[in-house]
Amino acid sequence: MRLKAVVSARAGVFCLLLATSVCQADDLLGLYDAALKADPQFQGAIFDHAAGAEVVTQAWAGYRPTINFEYDKVDNTQDVISSVNPTFNGLGSTSFPSSSWALTFTQPIFRYANYQRIGQAKEELKQADAQLIQSQQALMLRLSEAYLTALAAEDELGFLRAERSAAEQQLKLAFGREAAAIGRSVDRYDAEARLASVEADYAFAEVSLRDAYEALYEIVGTDPASLATLKGDVELKQPEPADDQYWIKAAMQNNPALVVQRHAVDVARREIALQNGGHFPTLDAVLRKSNQFTESTLAGGGSEVETQEIMLRLSVPIYAGGSVSSKKRESVALYKSAEQDLTRILRESRRQSKDAYWGVVNAVKRVGALNKALSAQEATLSLRRAAYKSRLDTAISVLDAERDLYSVKRDLAQAKYDYLLNSLRLKALVGVLTKDDLGFVNNWLQKS
CATH class of the missing domain: 1.20.1600.10 (Outer membrane efflux proteins (OEP))
Incomplete structure (x- = not known):
């Protein structure tokens, strides 16, 4: 059908079929x-270019700081089978929860x-x-x-x-x-x-x-x-x-x-x-703050410990x-x-x-x-x-x-x-x- 339309267009018949006075060709x-x-090829090239433009940002990310947060919640069960430690006052068992979290800031110095x-x-x-x-x-x-x-x-x-x-x-x-x-x-x-x-x-x-x-x-x-x-x-x-x-x-x-x-x-x-x-080798500066909370255990009462650490981390590949x-x-x-x-x-x-x-x-x-x-x-x-x-x-x-x-x-x-x-x-x-x-x-x- 397309071929007939093409031939008709060249002959002028197509214009009449469209009921127009002038047939404008492309x-x-x-x-x-x-x-x-x-065009799919050119549109694909545009998207490829947009993707390629992100590589510089991603590369700089390797020298920018990273911040990570971790949180753990644990249900602990302890059974003392035998012990020479007088702290336990005999055998026994207990269940207690504990939780911890850590916030770590890492700044690459040399990579x-x-x-x-x-x-x-x-x-x-x-x-x-x-x-x-x-x-x-x-x-x-x-x-x-x-x-x-x-x-x-x-x-x-x-x-x-x-x-x-x-x-x-x-x-x-x-x-x-x-x-x-x-x-x-x-x-x-x-x-x-x-x-x-x-x-x-x-x-x-x-x-x-x-x-x-x-x-x-x-x-x-x-x-x-x-x-x-x-x-x-x-x-x-x-x-x-x-x-x-x-x-x-x-x-x-x-x-x-x-x-x-x-x-x-x-x-x-x-x-x-x-x-x-x-x-x-790689060298990073690391700042870490953590908190660990534990309820009563067989060894004694509960505890909550908060720790802050500042360190230089050197890693040498061998x-x-x-x-x-x-x-x-x-x-x-x-x-x-x-x-x-x-x-x-x-x-x-x-x-x-x-x-x-x-x-x-x-x-x-x-x-x-x-x-x-x-x-x-x-x-x-x-x-x-x-x-x-x-x-x-x-x-x-x-x-x-x-x-x-x-x-x-x-x-x-x-x-x-x-x-x-x-x-x-x-x-x-x-x-x-x-x-x-x-x-x-x-x-x-x-x-x-």
Whole structure:
């Protein structure tokens, strides 16, 4: 049903079904605003960032005082079986309650691991900030790619619809000429075969269009009624500056994925120092106040004792079964692994920036060349049709010319989409992709 709505929207029928005078299509900026609130990946990144912002507070807690209160209430039963102590005056038994409470205040003075954790938490917060920026730019790219893919799928369906109509006209013409004994059966067979081939491609294109709209639904959470389409007259520009080395260096320095991984490397490096803290002693100041109340026992009357203690508590680790050294070796290995990931992303940034830069440059060249090819192919088709009507050419030549024409149109539209996507990817790789860049793409679109 969604596919029928899409096709109807492009034809204008959908507007009539909605009983409106104007059918407003969804443009890229409108869907982006919706995606900011509805995309599960980006919303998850926001919550991840909120969770990451708590690590600094938790780290500082390791150097802040702790206060504990404990209370015990006990029912005691004593049976004296035998005793040489004259205090008991013989054998006997008794039951009595007792209670105690303690209030303990502990202030860490020196804890090396906790000190290292504070610095590590600050790096984790920077990493969380960078990840949120990366997630927002990734959302822009995912949405733009899904949007342009849907437009390409709509274009494909439109080209196939036009090619199917041309094949039907050619088949009708072949039937008429064959009935008038001025045409050949092979022309009719060629037209029938081409029409069947186009029908098969059309069925596949319907599935692709439906899937493209589902990809948009995954991001936005709603079904777009229709999409704003690409304008016919667009001005393509080369990247500024037109220097691939500039973009490569910028990407290898500012790629959001690299920024995130650099912080990850620093976090892993600080983890080594943190685990090494297991070899260091700890020193705490402790203030403890306690009270113990006991009723009469076999040994005599009850008592209530209140105690106040002020102490310095020094704890020196000697041996923990080898766990401290093992955790340190683990953290060293993870640090080296993080460094290798940084090298991998650095090399990927170089390749991706070159690919995006030359993708923009080549798309500009391709669009220029394909515009010329389109004019030539339209002239070729016109000549082929005239030659066929004059019985100077075959139906297959006309059909091939029509197929080639729509192939050029398809390639031309795709080259424009490639230009837009590579322009966005290039800016994302250097960390400067913003909503204004989506606005640049949106200016190329027209609502129908």
